[in-house]
Amino acid sequence: MALLNPEFATLAHLYVVRWRPMTVLKYLQAYPQTLQDQVRHLIERDQLGSYLSERYPQRHAVQSDKALYAYALELKQEHLRNAPSFDKVLFDNKLDLTHRALGLHTTISRVQGGKLKAKKELRVASLFKEAAPEFLKMIVVHELAHLKESDHNKAFYKLCEYMQPGYHQLEFDLRVYLTWRDLQAGR
Secondary structure, eight states: OOSSOGGGHHHHHHHHHHOOOOOOOTTSTTSOHHHHHHHHHHHHTTOHHHHHHHHOOOOOOOOSHHHHHHHHHHHHHHHOTTSOOOSEEEEETTOSGGGTOSEEEEEEEEEETTEEEEEEEEEEEGGGGSSOHHHHHHHHHHHHHTTTOOSOSHHHHHHHHHHSTTHHHHHHHHHHHHHHHHHHHTO
16 A cells, blocks of 8 residues: 555655755744744845844954953943942853853852952853954843843843843844854854
8 A cells, every 4th residue: 555646756755855854043942933934044045144244244342351341340330320339240261052141140258257248240251252242232231230130020121221222132133143153163
């Protein structure tokens, strides 16, 4: 007994030959299917890199921990004067997507004498040294917002949007950039 009708055998063969598995977009899974399909379309046409370079053509000059500290301090002074200050800001080459974090804010408590002293640190993944200035600002804004709002809630994202208008679009585009980086590493 034949599983396929001979009339449809050539159509089934064409379907199998032309079918390609859908690209899994791990950074974009929470976004609507229509947006994911647009990104897949750019990937299939090998246009994702050119889309990103047209949209974000510049690179920033913040390449050292000292420059990153000054950059973060300037943003904090401009938008969060009353927020607690931070003691250390640095690029972290151990912080990457395997840790599921692009930036990190930590508070380290130490006992000095009879007093408890807390130090706040902001860490930014080293991959942002190569990224567009908008992406660096987005991740620094995100970590600075944690100085006032610890949770990712409505107030947190409202603060991010206040410090960097268009924050949500930049977060999406950053996820597209991370997808592109993964594709380049897989080549």
